[in-house]
Amino acid sequence: MEHLKTPKISIVLPSLNNRQYLEERLQTILNQTFTDWELVIIDNYSDDGAWQLIEEFAQKDSRLKISQAPREGIYVNWNNCIRLARGEYIYIATNDDTMKPDCLEKMIGGLEKYPECDICHVKCEIIDTKGKTLKGYWERLASSQFYGDLINKSHIRFAPYDGILYCALGTVYFGPLQLLIRRSVFDKVGLFRSDWGPEGDFEWGMRAALVCNTLHIPETLVAWRIHSQQSTNIEAHKTSDQKVRFIEMVQAALPILKKYNPEFYQRLRLEKLLFIYKRQQLRAGIKETNKFHDKVIYVWNLFQISPTFLVEFLYRRTLFPRNQSDDFTYIRQELKRLGLEPDISLCCDA
Incomplete structure (x- = not known):
């Protein structure tokens, strides 16, 4: 089945209250010319609308694997995302930055x-x-x-x-x-x-x-x-x-x-x-x-x-x-x- 296929790249995106830039970041991932990826997002219970935006994107693309976890610090969340990643390669997508379409x-x-x-x-x-x-x-x-x-x-x-x-x-x-x-x-x-x-x-x-x-x-x-x-x-x-x-x-x-x-x-x-x-x-x-x-x-x-x-x-x-x-x-x-x-x-x- 498609959802069991191991992706080549796991993009991990830790999330906490950055709704202002998150949509642009997610769009730069969806726009990648390399498409064999999964996007692992763990949100630390954002209260600025970021989680709702993530849910909207996940409904449109099955490559997004989303969940929420308590706030324990930025690197704890990075590590949690990496542990869930299945790909041969890992890309850490900081949630307020961007990348060119041919980056990956x-x-x-x-x-x-x-x-x-x-x-x-x-x-x-x-x-x-x-x-x-x-x-x-x-x-x-x-x-x-x-x-x-x-x-x-x-x-x-x-x-x-x-x-x-x-x-x-x-x-x-x-x-x-x-x-x-x-x-x-x-x-x-x-x-x-x-x-x-x-x-x-x-x-x-x-x-x-x-x-x-x-x-x-x-x-x-x-x-x-x-x-x-x-x-x-x-x-x-x-x-x-x-x-x-x-x-x-x-x-x-x-x-x-x-x-x-x-x-x-x-x-x-x-x-x-x-x-x-x-x-x-x-x-x-x-x-x-x-x-x-x-x-x-x-x-x-x-x-x-x-x-x-x-x-x-x-x-x-x-x-x-x-x-x-x-x-x-x-x-x-x-x-x-x-x-x-x-x-x-x-x-x-x-």
């Missing part, structure tokens, strides 16, 4: 052609509440600047290259909407943790990138919407507390290498990998503190915890200006030390 067709085509890759990654544009492109936003992201012109070329990024970059660029996979993921990846690295707040996909992304190869398709096939109701707070990324969370998530993600690449794991130097976020934490903490006396105490406490960081910080401060390019220089040196030079492990015609 091109992403699955890439992964079918390159079975050594477990994740397909595409370029993303940033839009406002009305769907207008915010020009230059994507290009200013640290990952876009780091990869430079390579972001405009098809290539395979071999693990653990992207995973190590998570120690410097904030996030390499800007959002799940950019990724088509083999279902086997979740068996390999696990689901999303729910104890990191709204940034838990950072830790999962790093975990996956440390052990999975990524195919990059240089086409802008998805759009990420910025609006006041979204869970990701852009300003929060600038705080010292956020840098501390990044440090903790890096420490949580790296041990997966013990299982899949123990020899490489032994070569890692955690203090070196954490240097950039600790420096960002220091700068943010000083900026957040008003009195000079409190600034001194903040700096002293940080250096007490990590004296090795103090030595590296003073060395870098002497030789390099205080700008983002120093972060790129630093992580490139660390990649070279680990034997992950781009011309060896990064570039590949795809």
